[in-house]
Amino acid sequence: MDCLIVGAGFAGAVCARELAEAGRQVLVIDKRDHIAGNAYDHADGHGVMVHRYGPHIFHTNSERVFEHLSRFTDWRPYEHRVLAVPDARCELAYPMPINRTTINKLYGLDLDEAGVAAFLDKVREPRDPIKTSEDVVLNSVGRHLCNKFFRGYTKKQWGIDLSELSGGVAARIPTRTNDDDRYFTDRFQAMPSQGYTAMFQRLLVHPNIEVRVGVEYADVSPQTDRAMTIFSGPIDEYYGHRFGHLPYRSLRFEHEHLPGVAQYQDVGTVNFPNDHAYTRITEFKHLSGQTHSGTSIVREYPTAEGDPYYPIPNPANETLFKQYEALADAETRVHFIGRLGQYRYYNMDQVVASALALARKLIDAAPQRAPMATQQRAAMPMAA
Numbered sequence: 001m002d003c004l005i006v007g008a009g010f011a012g013a014v015c016a017r018e019l020a021e022a023g024r025q026v027l028v029i030d031k032r033d034h035i036a037g038n039a040y041d042h043a044d045g046h047g048v049m050v051h052r053y054g055p056h057i058f059h060t061n062s063e064r065v066f067e068h069l070s071r072f073t074d075w076r077p078y079e080h081r082v083l084a085v086p087d088a089r090c091e092l093a094y095p096m097p098i099n100r101t102t103i104n105k106l107y108g109l110d111l112d113e114a115g116v117a118a119f120l121d122k123v124r125e126p127r128d129p130i131k132t133s134e135d136v137v138l139n140s141v142g143r144h145l146c147n148k149f150f151r152g153y154t155k156k157q158w159g160i161d162l163s164e165l166s167g168g169v170a171a172r173i174p175t176r177t178n179d180d181d182r183y184f185t186d187r188f189q190a191m192p193s194q195g196y197t198a199m200f201q202r203l204l205v206h207p208n209i210e211v212r213v214g215v216e217y218a219d220v221s222p223q224t225d226r227a228m229t230i231f232s233g234p235i236d237e238y239y240g241h242r243f244g245h246l247p248y249r250s251l252r253f254e255h256e257h258l259p260g261v262a263q264y265q266d267v268g269t270v271n272f273p274n275d276h277a278y279t280r281i282t283e284f285k286h287l288s289g290q291t292h293s294g295t296s297i298v299r300e301y302p303t304a305e306g307d308p309y310y311p312i313p314n315p316a317n318e319t320l321f322k323q324y325e326a327l328a329d330a331e332t333r334v335h336f337i338g339r340l341g342q343y344r345y346y347n348m349d350q351v352v353a354s355a356l357a358l359a360r361k362l363i364d365a366a367p368q369r370a371p372m373a374t375q376q377r378a379a380m381p382m383a384a
């Protein structure tokens with residue numbers, strides 16, 4: 001084996017494929033009982049396609065990333081829409097990101113685009129410098145809208161105040177003066193037509209790739225003889241937390257099937273910034289376009305304990321990460337990649353781009369091996 005890849009999510013699978021095509025023999029392990037990492041999807045007990053680890057909507061401006069994944073999947077065009085219910089008692093729902101409709105409906109106005117821009121200019125609280133997520137939101141929409149749509153959601157999601165999070169978190173959500181109610185405006189927005197897991201299966205089926213699921217890094221590490229390791233698990237875990245634990249935010253997913261309910265909500269996701277212990281409800285049929293007499297939804301409950309889903313971006317955590325990164329930089333045979341390996345709040349497309357770049361660097365750095373194309377590996381387990 002030339003390379004051990006820890007993690008069969010986007011980071012690991014994309015690296016594995018690139019290295020395999022360059023003739024390297026790769027072993028991919030994942031401690032879960034399935035491939036596809038957090039993007040794993042499957043038919044639930046009622047035959048509805050669901051995402052086990054919360055809704056994953058593919059969007060990118062990178063033609064290269066989109067073209068690359070298109071080798072392994074067809075796509076179903078899908079533009080995600082989100083409504084926010086700031087007061088669950090009256091259940092009025094407003095487009096999120098905030099747009100012209102949000103402002104007019106919330107304040108009983110009838111402003112045109114220029115009117116909305118002028119309105120926002122009046123209510124915003126200019127901040128300079130803009131460092132925290134609170135700065136970002138107050139600077140763009142002011143305190144009232146911040147408290148309606150952002151402060152409560154953020155406290156619930158991250159367990160800390162907007163002012164304690166780097167600006168990049170809230171900056172993921174734009175503010176619009178027009179009627180565009182799409183969550184993303186990327187050039188490419190689509191869902192893998194047979195799902196993410198099917199796409200990963202195609203990514204990982206290659207004569208030079210062997211996949212073992214249900215396998216922990218600690219259990220194989222000493223036993224394998226290889227030139228290099230690509231690690232997409234938490235970087236602090238790899239180093240035995242020697243500088244302390246990097247903070248992560250986790251989620252508990254509450255999946256529910258509603259028999260006989262053809263459609264539960266008007267859009268893919270409804271956010272609840274101020275009520276309930278969960279942040280949002282997603283109805284999967286919007287994402288997949290599936291027809292079914294019932295429907296399946298998921299509620300996301302943020303938690304401090306549990307699987308590490310989100311790095312928590314703020315200066316203190318960035319400083320701690322830098323200590324681990326310095327160790328990583330000194331390694332010659334281990335490379336860290338992905339949301340947990342690089343401790344970055346990456347979307348899927350960013351992980352793919354990062355994995356392609358790492359694979360290219362490694363392939364360019366080492367002399368080419370003769371492709372080993374003759375030996376077909378055993379069929380890969382999809383899930384337990």
Ligand code: FAD
Pocket residue numbers: 006007008009010011012029030031032036037038039053054055056057058059215216217218232233234251309310337338339340346347348349351
């Ligand atoms: P992962 O998918 O986490 O894969 C890492 C894998 O490594 C895991 O399967 C894990 O089991 C394995 N592993 C870790 N440690 C070990 C070990 N010691 N031994 C063996 N295996 C190990 N992105 C979008 O672009 N659009 C979205 O709509 C979107 N929605 C999201 C919603 C939620 C709730 C979450 C949590 C994330 C969302 N993301 C979304 C982000 C997306 O999930 C990530 O960008 C992407 O999955 C990261 O891929 P990865 O390979 O870095 O990590």
Ligand code: UDP
Pocket residue numbers: 084096149150151153154157169170172173271273
């Ligand atoms: N956010 C918010 N209210 C919303 C939506 C988002 O306050 O209705 C903030 C919140 O801090 C959230 C961040 O913006 O964590 C990023 O939102 P996004 O939907 O991108 O989060 P993800 O899908 O990654 O969980």
